[in-house]
Amino acid sequence: MDKGLLAYLLIPLLSAVIIPFAARNRPKLADILANVTLLAGLANLAWLALRPSIIRGEFADIPGDGFSLLLVAAVYLVALCVTFFSAWFIEEGLPNRSAYYSLILVSVSAMCGVVTTTDFFTLYVFIEVLAVTSFALITTDESGAGLEGALKYFFLTFPASALIIIGIAVMLMSLGSLSFESLRFFMASDLPAGPVTFGAALMLLGFIIKAGVVPFHTWAPDAYQGAYAPVSAHLAGIVTKVSGVYAIIKMATLLRFFDGRAQALSEMLMFLGLLSIAVGALAALKQTNLKRMLAFSSISQVGYIVLAAGLGTPLAIMGAIFHLINHATFKTVLFLNSASVEKSAGTTDMDKLGGLEHTMPWTSWTSIVALLSTAGVPPLSGFWSKLIIILALWEAGLKGYAVLALLFSIVTLAYFMMMQKKVFFGKKTPAAESSPEVCAPLLAPVVLMSGLIVALGLLFPYFYVYVKMVAERILL
């Protein structure tokens, strides 16, 4: 356990315990406590990583491997956007409102646990906590769709947990230890890898299911569509990325894919990654519901990260980390915007929407920024991460993969253009007629995130230096 970051885990947990008591008589207090906790954490992190002296020193003074810190920051950022948004989005009279905030905070501390732990058993525990809180969060929307999504999530994610625990058992038997370091040393040695890679394969399979990679993706669209829109943003933006994708990247570095000791696993991951890119993008083309389309888009983008993680070279790992962060920014914007559209126009059915750009210019423009970044249009942040992934593929001699991954960007762009056309452009539909722009506090998180997308794109050299430092530390 990285003790330096323990506070980021414990403080939200404490707030989560306090909130139900504090908010019993004053429901507003729940909003305030949750937001203040996350904001304070974020300010602290910014001080830790973005002091001028740290930036000048090319981030050499960052404690730990830097990867945990980056992800803790992403967790806090997305969660802050979600809670801030929820404070105005969820009606005040809702009975389980304080429980909702507590759940978000518990999931934040669970995610911090996942990204700071250094052994597989702790990883498993926190991932389970995360699965339970996500399940509960999806059911906060008590409609039929919410329950259906939650059940689907349940039926796919708990078998995945079972696979992970069996994998851990196999690993304990064959390796004798569960720490990350021992696996890394083992993979660097010349001992026959058979049983250990078998255990790792089982765990990877579990993480793949949790990440929603094709062909185990079916839970994602139902869960994201059924849940409250801020919850979808939380799940798609960060939760599945931490519980599934982060774990896959971590495994990729521990198994040392780049020196070919687990060739078969590496190839399988890359194949599934490319399959996700293709299936997610093509399925998104056919969707008529905005949230469902975003869910498929998420599956497709996760494919890029898994593809890069499967390759496992230092450059590919950099691309994967960079894309993970970018995905958190643009997918949060898109999901929160879908929430704004739902609140304002009353529906997310794209056939019923249209012409919203006149009444909702901010929502329209932030969507454009986020979708262009997703499609990898320069100079936004998504372009650089995709470029790095593709360069890594090319460098490793996998030219076919590189070209396919690149050309699927055009499909991404196509479904987003279609979305923008149906929702924001065109003639005003009856639903759009009476839909004003949402209030400023609901816009603040998306504007912040859009600004971040542009900033990460333009300040690419700084971010590159950071991510390079991370990749060097976690691969050595």
Next chain:
Amino acid sequence: MDLPVKMLTMAVAVPVFGAFLVPFAARISTPVRNALAVLLGLFTFLAAASLFTTVLGGQTSTWMLSFPRGFDLILHADLLSVFMASVSAFVSLIILIYSLDYISHYEGQTEYYAMVVLFLGSMMGLVFSANLLWMYVFWEMTGFCSWRLVGFFRSDKDVAKANKTILVTVFGALCMLVGIIMVYFHYGTLDLRALHGQPISLLAAAFILAGILSKSATLPFSTWLPDAGVAPSTVTSLLHAAVLVKIGVYAYARIFGVTFAAPDAFSNAVLYIAGASALVSAGAALIETDIKRIIAYSTVSQIAFIFLGLASGNKTAFVGALLYILMHSIAKGGLFLCAGIIEQNTHTKDITRMGGLFASMPLTGVAFALCSLSVMGIPPFGGFFSKYLVFSGAAQNGNLVVLLMFLAGAVMTLLYLVRLFYKIFLGEPAGHDCPKEGSYTMVASVLALAVIGLALGFLIYYPSAYAELLTNTLGVNLQ
């Protein structure tokens, strides 16, 4: 930083960042916003043109921002980039002035001005970039601007056409990115100055060519350009004359004309593609009845002539192609702006419902005629000299089939433009109520372009001397 470098960075930075000030200026008042847009255009033109003194003195100026992995942002002013930037910025400036009246009664003007200025800025960035990756970055930015501008009217049909525009051009651009990645891994750098005179593999060249052809609307990617005619005429004029279509031509000149030595088979293939493009689009222009589609097909056809000059592989043709870029920008910009006046005052784009307009719109008619004559290549207009040089260069190259294709294309150009002029301005009026002349600034803009087209013909010595200097200094692999 000395003055030329300052001017170089400002020519890119001022319009790119200034575009984001336009919405704020709009908060103050409409005139302030319009003035800001025009001033940004004017400044860009002056900054680009001021670099002529540097490059004519035999110097170049460079500004560099370091990025990891050899992705440095390098702005480099040499003879070719300054020439192209000045032409684009000048035509864009005229279009901005014309827009003041033309666009004044539509919705979404703020976005329009912001996008036009951003478009111009991206064009400047593209032209001055000496790093292939940054050419690609600005390339995609222009794609984004064209998407918003083509879909300006926002009906389902407009947006569908805008989506077609961006999807075709982005697809091409992604192919180009594959080509760029090939170059990157082959040479380990994307700095065009370091790549000067290097050979390039056929496959990489073909991928890059796909991007170029999609942007310059040449076969087989030509269909988006006529469809983009649903946009306001100022936008189509901008796309055809100043920025979008010229990007493809410029990129060809930059990458295969003055940087890489392209394989012969590649240049020959380009000649045949261009020839087919010239013939097919000229044929389409002969049978169309929509005024803007006719002019759009004419652009596709004329762009092919520029490719003929660039790919013929000798100095005469290359000089001709450079002049062609200049003449075509001026003349085609004028034609579209005339079409804008006609369309706005007759409320139709169908030429069968026009006729006899010369009586009511004499000045527009004169401007239209002058621009048409320049496009046809009638002496003493500027268009004549460029076409002549391109043909004489192509004849030196000795490929008879290609030469015949282009001769047929040139004859057809004459035919469809005469037909167009006749149908609109001469003949019997066909059911319209003698619309009035366009507004003062609009007519002045088109007349200015028409007169400049004529003047360039008389003063052909200066531009052609410049083009020769350029070709001799920078040209690679030319006979």
